[in-house]
Amino acid sequence: MIKFTNVSLIYPNSQQTVIEDLTFTVAEGELVLVMGATGIGKSSLLRLINGLVPHHTGGILAGDISVNGISTQSVKPGGLAHLIGIVGQNPINGFVTDTVEEELAFGMETLNLAPDVMRKRVEEVLDLLSLAPLRNRSIATLSGGEQQRVAIGSALVMHPKVLVLDEPTSALDPIAAEEVLSILHRLVHDLGLTVIVSEHKLERVIQFADRVIHIQGDGQTNIGTPETIFASSELAPPIIHLARAMHVEEVPLSVRQMRRLTEPLRKHLGEFPSIIEQSLEKSHVVVKLEHASIAYGEKQAIRDISLSICAGEIVAVMGRNGAGKSSLLRSIVGATEPTSGVATILGRNPFSLRGRERTAIAGFIPQEPGDLLYGQSVGEECSQADKDNDVKDGETFALLQSLVPGISVVTHPRDLSEGQRLSLALSVVLSAQPQVLVLDEPTRGLDYAAKTALIRILKELALEQNKVVIIATHDVELVAELASRVVFIAEGEIVADGSTTDVLLSSPAFAPQVAKVMSPSPWLTVSDVVLAMRNSS
Amino acid sequence: MHKSLHPLVWWIWSGSLATAVAMTSSIPLALGVVGASGFVVKVKAENTPWSKSFAWSLKVGLWVVGIRIMTGVLIGVPIPGRTLFSLPIIPLPDWMAGIRIGGPVTIERLSSTAHDGIMIAAIIALLGAAASLSSPHRLLRSMPVMVYEFGVTIVIATSILPQFVASIGRIKTAQRLRGHESKGLLSWRRIALPLFEESLSRSLDLAAAMDSRGYGYTRKRSRYRKDRWTSRDYILCAIAIASFIRPELLILIVALSPLLVAP
Structure with missing residues (x-):
């Protein structure tokens, strides 16, 4: 169906080839996963398939790509619209119309299909993706998962043979992600669609993949079945690392498979009493909310939340998209004043904090870390932060170097990868040495390496410097590794608040992979299991 | 309704x-x-x-x-x-x-x-x-295909401007939380740069999405449940x-x- 022959790609003004001499074929009805570190060229590879690269972005392409026998060199992306459906990283940016139904029809209109054909296909897709209740809704009001489904739907109405998705679940909560993936699974199995998907959160997708393309950088690529790729790849989801730690011979791709493979060992480990983490001694309260509510017009974002957070805690705020996580964080850092109730931070009203006083108390990393940055270069950004926070010249940059080594001072912040940009924003905020650090979904585009670095930094802050870290995220694996406490909110109310182990284990959807495998033993991460194994022998 | x-x-x-x-x-x-x-x-x-x-x-x-x-x-x-x-x-x-x-x-x-x-x-x-x-998007849909090139310009311009407004608020808050009060000319530079960057990447996304959905590829274009003049x-x-x-x-x-x- 898709055929790459000796494909190499280089962007203008760049020294490095993104892809070098790549040859592979994808058969009809395959689901292929593209993985690799951030900024390494996954999106480029996906966009090569329908010719967006290089027709739309520029760049020099060598070799030949053909889809269903049509070479992308001779045809523009528009000419492949009936053959290839493509869903971008942020579907909201690609929507042209404002209601669901019109959006579904848009592509067919451009192909000049007859009105009755369009009507029929729209109805089919509405049913296929369970979008019928949303048909008249304005797209701006949909949740992330719903938007993703609409984007998939508007590709499917064209009856494409190939569907290409760029990180379809990275912005979604685990439940919405599962929904989207099960739809993809069904499309491959029932309709024989060929699906190419890139994803960072490998734990969500590997069990569905028929083959994996691993882009390793420097133009190197590895292609194979998930079993062969994950037999050696460093880039792997927790389940693979767990299998390696437990010396499992096979490469397990799903929780079920892993449980079968490890049954005797799990039984053996389960006999030993698990070491329950000593809960930290409660030190002084830093952040306190009393009956705080925020309403935007009619809509109650959070209602009557009471919460105290002590120094040295790492609190993860979890919940579905739109549950009120961001509003809770905003009231803690003082971006929004609660409409009723009180929020205090070190006894002060966070909403009234200004300037240097504010940065010394509360640091905030927004969902788009770029919002904080306006310098023309990394160096300018860092020296501005030095000046703002009255620290020695070069201190912020030194901090950045310790987080991610090797960023040049002259780089423009825009040219950084997601992880690097996050680190820059972090160093700018941390150079003021805030007592409380709040992060709103920092891991959207982060790969495992960047996530590990982030975890190391945040743990050091909380455990060694006794600061408070509050993080809103969908990433259960991150929470399992990082947080000491989880606050789970739904509909603006706290529905669970307790130690990470208690909260994550009690919810099947939000349990991390390791916990699902090791259940009923209360271990969340690979290192927990390793520790248990060491104690048992 | x-x-x-x-x-x-x-x-x-x-x-x-x-x-x-x-x-x-x-x-x-x-x-x-x-x-x-x-x-x-x-x-x-x-x-x-x-x-x-x-x-x-x-x-x-x-x-x-x-x-x-x-x-x-x-x-x-x-x-x-x-x-x-x-x-x-x-x-x-x-x-x-x-x-x-x-x-x-x-x-x-x-x-x-x-x-x-x-x-x-x-x-x-x-x-x-x-x-x-x-809605600027509905406006574009009612444009004749003849003015396609013009239509793309319109949709991009009109969809950027309102999204601008929403983004400004978000960036302003983020900057305030970084300890910068948004007053004076300098603060406009602080807001303008992230804003332009975001708008640019957003419109490139939109253009790419429209392109890969075949917009403007053929001159003929049909209408789904056309906005009829009542x-x-x-x-x-x-x-x-x-x-x-x-x-x-x-x-x-x-x-x-x-x-x-x-x-």
Whole structure:
């Protein structure tokens, strides 16, 4: 169906080839996963398939790509619209119309299909993706998962043979992600669609993949079945690392498979009493909310939340998209004043904090870390932060170097990868040495390496410097590794608040992979299991 | 649910109001029309990202009035009348004869520049009202394929502007939390840079998405459940254009007519 022959790609003004001499074929009805570190060229590879690269972005392409026998060199992306459906990283940016139904029809209109054909296909897709209740809704009001489904739907109405998705679940909560993936699974199995998907959160997708393309950088690529790729790849989801730690011979791709493979060992480990983490001694309260509510017009974002957070805690705020996580964080850092109730931070009203006083108390990393940055270069950004926070010249940059080594001072912040940009924003905020650090979904585009670095930094802050870290995220694996406490909110109310182990284990959807495998033993991460194994022998 | 008015109708409505305002050149009427269209926006605008365009166009209008008065007072042809106060005259080289900076400021000069400024502001506000009331995306869909290239420009421009407004708020908050108060010119640079970056990448995404969905690939294009012109649309257009006959009498009725025709 898709055929790459000796494909190499280089962007203008760049020294490095993104892809070098790549040859592979994808058969009809395959689901292929593209993985690799951030900024390494996954999106480029996906966009090569329908010719967006290089027709739309520029760049020099060598070799030949053909889809269903049509070479992308001779045809523009528009000419492949009936053959290839493509869903971008942020579907909201690609929507042209404002209601669901019109959006579904848009592509067919451009192909000049007859009105009755369009009507029929729209109805089919509405049913296929369970979008019928949303048909008249304005797209701006949909949740992330719903938007993703609409984007998939508007590709499917064209009856494409190939569907290409760029990180379809990275912005979604685990439940919405599962929904989207099960739809993809069904499309491959029932309709024989060929699906190419890139994803960072490998734990969500590997069990569905028929083959994996691993882009390793420097133009190197590895292609194979998930079993062969994950037999050696460093880039792997927790389940693979767990299998390696437990010396499992096979490469397990799903929780079920892993449980079968490890049954005797799990039984053996389960006999030993698990070491329950000593809960930290409660030190002084830093952040306190009393009956705080925020309403935007009619809509109650959070209602009557009471919460105290002590120094040295790492609190993860979890919940579905739109549950009120961001509003809770905003009231803690003082971006929004609660409409009723009180929020205090070190006894002060966070909403009234200004300037240097504010940065010394509360640091905030927004969902788009770029919002904080306006310098023309990394160096300018860092020296501005030095000046703002009255620290020695070069201190912020030194901090950045310790987080991610090797960023040049002259780089423009825009040219950084997601992880690097996050680190820059972090160093700018941390150079003021805030007592409380709040992060709103920092891991959207982060790969495992960047996530590990982030975890190391945040743990050091909380455990060694006794600061408070509050993080809103969908990433259960991150929470399992990082947080000491989880606050789970739904509909603006706290529905669970307790130690990470208690909260994550009690919810099947939000349990991390390791916990699902090791259940009923209360271990969340690979290192927990390793520790248990060491104690048992 | 009532089908909303055709998006083009809103632009015809606000365009004719703006023309009528310019024709009458009367300040009270201009203010009245802006007030009435503001009321229409309040009643009819849905909660969309671009529904705040009207409020923003009012702000832009105020700036225009301010700048117009400033330049009018400083530079310009002296209009005889009662002198309010005098500014020192700045000497200019000979080749700039006919231009004067400073000099006596008369009530007449002040009022004429204020008048101009308010008229321009009113016209901007009326166009802002149309932007608040109609979806730019639906507007593009009703464009003929012939003006495709133009249509793409329109959709990108119109979808960036309202999203701009939403992004500004977000970036401002983030900057405030970084300890920068948003005051003065410097803060505009702080907001503008992330803003342009985001808008640029957003519009590139949109263009890529439209491209890969075949937009503009063929000249022919069919319509899915086309936005049909209903009798209400025609009536509203007729009323709007009728305002040219006796603008000073009809203009307020025209401004409020969307509420009467499509309640």
